[in-house]
Amino acid sequence: MSAVPMDQREGWIWYDGEFVPWKDAKLHVLTHGLHYASSVFEGQRAYGGEIFKLHEHSERLVKSAQYLDFEIPYSAGEIDDICKQVLVKNNLVDAYMRPVAWCGSEEMGIAATSNKVHLAVAAWEWPSYFTLEDRLKGIRLTWSKWKRPSPEMIPSFSKAAGLYMICTNSKHAAMREGYTDALMLDYRGYVAEATGANVFFVKGDEIHTPTPDCFLNGITRRTVIELAKKAGYKIIERHIMPEEIKDFDECFLTGTAAEVTPVSEVGEVKYTPAKACQTLVDAYMKEVQPS
Numbered sequence: 001m002s003a004v005p006m007d008q009r010e011g012w013i014w015y016d017g018e019f020v021p022w023k024d025a026k027l028h029v030l031t032h033g034l035h036y037a038s039s040v041f042e043g044q045r046a047y048g049g050e051i052f053k054l055h056e057h058s059e060r061l062v063k064s065a066q067y068l069d070f071e072i073p074y075s076a077g078e079i080d081d082i083c084k085q086v087l088v089k090n091n092l093v094d095a096y097m098r099p100v101a102w103c104g105s106e107e108m109g110i111a112a113t114s115n116k117v118h119l120a121v122a123a124w125e126w127p128s129y130f131t132l133e134d135r136l137k138g139i140r141l142t143w144s145k146w147k148r149p150s151p152e153m154i155p156s157f158s159k160a161a162g163l164y165m166i167c168t169n170s171k172h173a174a175m176r177e178g179y180t181d182a183l184m185l186d187y188r189g190y191v192a193e194a195t196g197a198n199v200f201f202v203k204g205d206e207i208h209t210p211t212p213d214c215f216l217n218g219i220t221r222r223t224v225i226e227l228a229k230k231a232g233y234k235i236i237e238r239h240i241m242p243e244e245i246k247d248f249d250e251c252f253l254t255g256t257a258a259e260v261t262p263v264s265e266v267g268e269v270k271y272t273p274a275k276a277c278q279t280l281v282d283a284y285m286k287e288v289q290p291s
């Protein structure tokens with residue numbers, strides 16, 4: 001990614017109903033979202049000028065806020081239109097987009113019932129930075145010491161800022177040891193997901209993936225499941241124990257940013273990305289292109 005800091009770029013950010021110059025899209029230090037994590041966001045991508053699965057992302061954003069007991073003052077359909085405008089206004093074709101909604105600075109305390117709910121949408125150029133050849137070498141993962149919490153402990157299905165605290169910690173620890181990312185277990189000890197992507201394991205013509213009962217059922221995950229079925233794979237969603245992962249031949253991650261990313265290593269276990277990874281990387285890259 002470019003070395004220009006995220007707050008110093010050129011362009012326009014949509015902020016509470018208007019476009020503001022990129023560097024002016026600011027908020028106050030006494031913002032509820034900053035102190036108490038009343039903040040939800042989306043990560044979506046545009047390919048060839050079209051935002052992939054835009055409405056699903058907008059709907060998830062609205063629901064994410066509701067899980068945190070605040071209401072975004074725009075409908076999913078309106079958020080779709082805003083996102084499209086942001087792309088055009090910034091002359092972007094292949095881009096990453098970040099809608100974010102948060103509670104403002106009217107009051108400071110646990111309750112945010114009288115705080116204004118804000119919405120902003122930014123987008124920036126983000127071409128795929130792996131060549132296909134590099135991607136197929138696979139990335140190295142280690143295990144995280146943090147566990148995905150139970151849905152009884154936190155609103156697990158919200159794409160909420162607060163849920164990323166343990167993801168950032170896990171990613172930092174992995175990077176310090178020379179890994180690209182970390183795989184997290186859940187509160188029961190089952191394999192859950194990476195810090196910002198879902199995980200799949202391949203054995204022959206079967207693809208196994210953890211049941212998303214305490215983490216995001218990613219939009220990419222659901223897309224790739226359909227593509228894998230079309231390619232003739234049998235999909236098995238189940239609880240997977242960490243001891244089992246040595247029995248698989250291939251492993252890959254899915255996510256809006258990760259797309260389909262083959263994995264070459266999880267801790268002690270090594271994989272060689274092969275036919276399934278190749279097939280699904282190709283199928284996904286075809287699927288995201290505008291028709």
Ligand code: PMP
Pocket residue numbers: 043167193194195196197198215216217218219220221254255256257
């Ligand atoms: N899990 C986590 C923790 C994530 O941050 C993401 C990325 N949004 C995903 C899974 C994958 O979700 P999606 O495919 O909808 O991007």
